[in-house]
Amino acid sequence: MKAEVVANQEISPSHYRMGLTCSGLQADYEPGQFFMIRIGQGYEPLLRRPFSIHWMQAGYLEILYRVVGRGTEWLASLRPGQELDLLGPLGKGFWFPADWSSVLLVAGGMGVAPLRALAARLSSSAEPSISGSQGRQRRISVLIGAKREEDILCREDFEHLGAEVLVITEDGSLGQKGMATDLLGKVLLKSKSPVNSPSVVYACGPRPMLARVSQMADELTVPCQVSLEEYMACGIGACMGCAVQVKVQDGLYQLACKDGPVFDAGVIQW
Amino acid sequence: MKPDLSVELAGIRMQNPVMTASGTFGYGKEFVPYLDLNRLGALVVKTITLEPRAGNPPPRIVETPAGMLNAIGLQNAGLEAFLQEHLPYLRQFSPPLIVNIAGGSIEEFTQLASRLSQAEGIAGLELNISCPNLVDGLIFGTDARLLSSLVRQVRTATPLPLLVKLTPNVTDIILMARSAVEAGADGLSLINTLLGMAIDIETRRPKLANVTGGLSGPAIKPVALRMIYQVAQALTVPIVGMGGIMSAQDALEFLIAGAQAVAIGTANFIEPASCIQVIEGLESYLIEHQMPRLRDLIGTLITD
Numbered sequence: 001m002k003a004e005v006v007a008n009q010e011i012s013p014s015h016y017r018m019g020l021t022c023s024g025l026q027a028d029y030e031p032g033q034f035f036m037i038r039i040g041q042g043y044e045p046l047l048r049r050p051f052s053i054h055w056m057q058a059g060y061l062e063i064l065y066r067v068v069g070r071g072t073e074w075l076a077s078l079r080p081g082q083e084l085d086l087l088g089p090l091g092k093g094f095w096f097p098a099d100w101s102s103v104l105l106v107a108g109g110m111g112v113a114p115l116r117a118l119a120a121r122l123s124s125s126a127e128p129s130i131s132g133s134q135g136r137q138r139r140i141s142v143l144i145g146a147k148r149e150e151d152i153l154c155r156e157d158f159e160h161l162g163a164e165v166l167v168i169t170e171d172g173s174l175g176q177k178g179m180a181t182d183l184l185g186k187v188l189l190k191s192k193s194p195v196n197s198p199s200v201v202y203a204c205g206p207r208p209m210l211a212r213v214s215q216m217a218d219e220l221t222v223p224c225q226v227s228l229e230e231y232m233a234c235g236i237g238a239c240m241g242c243a244v245q246v247k248v249q250d251g252l253y254q255l256a257c258k259d260g261p262v263f264d265a266g267v268i269q270w
Numbered sequence: 271m272k273p274d275l276s277v278e279l280a281g282i283r284m285q286n287p288v289m290t291a292s293g294t295f296g297y298g299k300e301f302v303p304y305l306d307l308n309r310l311g312a313l314v315v316k317t318i319t320l321e322p323r324a325g326n327p328p329p330r331i332v333e334t335p336a337g338m339l340n341a342i343g344l345q346n347a348g349l350e351a352f353l354q355e356h357l358p359y360l361r362q363f364s365p366p367l368i369v370n371i372a373g374g375s376i377e378e379f380t381q382l383a384s385r386l387s388q389a390e391g392i393a394g395l396e397l398n399i400s401c402p403n404l405v406d407g408l409i410f411g412t413d414a415r416l417l418s419s420l421v422r423q424v425r426t427a428t429p430l431p432l433l434v435k436l437t438p439n440v441t442d443i444i445l446m447a448r449s450a451v452e453a454g455a456d457g458l459s460l461i462n463t464l465l466g467m468a469i470d471i472e473t474r475r476p477k478l479a480n481v482t483g484g485l486s487g488p489a490i491k492p493v494a495l496r497m498i499y500q501v502a503q504a505l506t507v508p509i510v511g512m513g514g515i516m517s518a519q520d521a522l523e524f525l526i527a528g529a530q531a532v533a534i535g536t537a538n539f540i541e542p543a544s545c546i547q548v549i550e551g552l553e554s555y556l557i558e559h560q561m562p563r564l565r566d567l568i569g570t571l572i573t574d
Binding site: 043048238 | 294295300324325326328331332335345487488536538
């Protein structure tokens with residue numbers, strides 16, 4: 001479906017946030033789902049590119065992207081008023097425990113992209129009037145790790161949603177030096193008693209980071225969901241390109257586009 | 271007046287010449303949200319093997335100039351799962367269903383063919399003798415004598431129309447085509463993907479875990495067209511033309527070159543409703559050129 005670019009802002013060097021309007025967009029999506037975007041109209045580049053939902057409401061979609069190649073270069077060149085072609089929303093998103101007191105969102109670099117939509121959904125369900133949880137305090141903590149200060153994205157967005165945000169960079173430019181998993185280690189250490197441990201850990205970022213997050217959550221028997229990124233051609237389960245190796249018996253791969261991109265971290269063969 | 275797009279291919283009657291290429295259309299279900307499957311000329315589903323196959327490790331695909339390489343490795347749930355889960359679903363659609371099969375031995379091919387012939391709702395079989403991503407996959411497709419004995423034995427195992435999908439990774443496509451036809455193939459599908467490769471210069475590793483893969487997309491269209499033209503000139507056999515067809519204009523080239531039908535492959539990944547766009551484009555072309563029947567266009571290339 002055709003969508004119109006209404007904003008395409010460089011929020012940090014090489015990082016863009018694009019707003020799109022399209023009457024076909026529905027509000028009832030799952031955070032973690034994605035869209036396949038056609039890059040231009042020609043055959044070069046040929047394939048659509050997947051982008052997770054950064055934020056969406058009826059008629060409006062936001063994506064967050066970093067310019068890394070021809071596809072994202074083309075996207076960055078678009079101006080308000082120009083059109084592009086969307087396919088989606090696709091895939092299976094994050095799911096929510098029936099009851100929760102605190103959740104941890106762990107992002108590595110661009111991993112913040114789907115986590116903002118997730119935080120927004122969690123935040124709306126944290127309001128006592130909606131959740132009916134008798135005003136019990138629900139806490140959303142977001143841990144963001146990136147290479148440098150300018151790669152830490154969306155900090156204010158998460159704060160506006162009422163989340164507690166902790167950041168760390170590999171160059172130490174914001175105080176703490178290290179990776180998102182180092183932050184996670186500290187937070188989990190503090191919440192060592194089962195009463196304080198998070199109800200769920202949600203993570204998105206580079207695969208080695210996700211593997212480590214999964215392992216750390218597993219050690220504390222905290223449920224963990226991860227959003228995976230794989231090369232894919234179609235996004236709808238036909239090309240079978242985005243194979244994800246899982247720990248199930250039948251030996252077949254699952255597909256990031258159809259069975260994911262969000263998976264229970266425990267089923268992934270890291 | 272609406273032009274007549276119908277064609278008959280190896281005894282299979284089709285309302286139009288547009289088919290799906292095996293391996294690019296799943297088992298149909300994935301595409302139901304995007305197009306009316308009943309409008310297709312025929313449905314060709316992803317290759318099935320006797321036993322389930324896990325397929326190759328990722329990364330399995332990589333984009334290349336105007337194309338893509340894939341090395342899926344025929345991931346599929348096997349014959350039993352196809353018969354129990356996919357076939358009952360596929361029966362609800364009216365276009366003829368063509369089942370693509372692959373085996374590691376002649377015996378596996380004949381078993382598949384005979385089991386599928388007993389099932390209801392299958393209009394034809396397509397032999398995948400040309401998957402470049404199997405250790406032994408290319409052997410049947412590149413050895414004329416082996417190909418001949420394979421087709422001969424599958425022929426005795428099934429009364430269904432039999433298509434043989436040829437690989438372009440051979441020196442003489444006519445030799446392979448002739449072997450298949452003389453051994454009893456009712457039609458030929460060509461071409462399968464071209465064997466290719468891509469390298470990441472930073473890591474100096476192949477971009478596909480399988481190292482090599484099959485090239486598809488607009489990049490291979492001229493090669494496909496040339497092979498179809500050569501085979502159509504040399505033999506009288508129905509041909510399903512495929513290889514980089516993205517539009518009705520592309521499809522028309524294949525039909526003019528001598529293909530009785532066309533299959534849409536990689537285009538399905540980019541535009542799930544590609545087949546419908548091609549069907550509608552063919553219709554517009556016939557109206558514009560005041561041709562009442564698509565059949566009259568097939569093989570009308572002028573070379574003088």
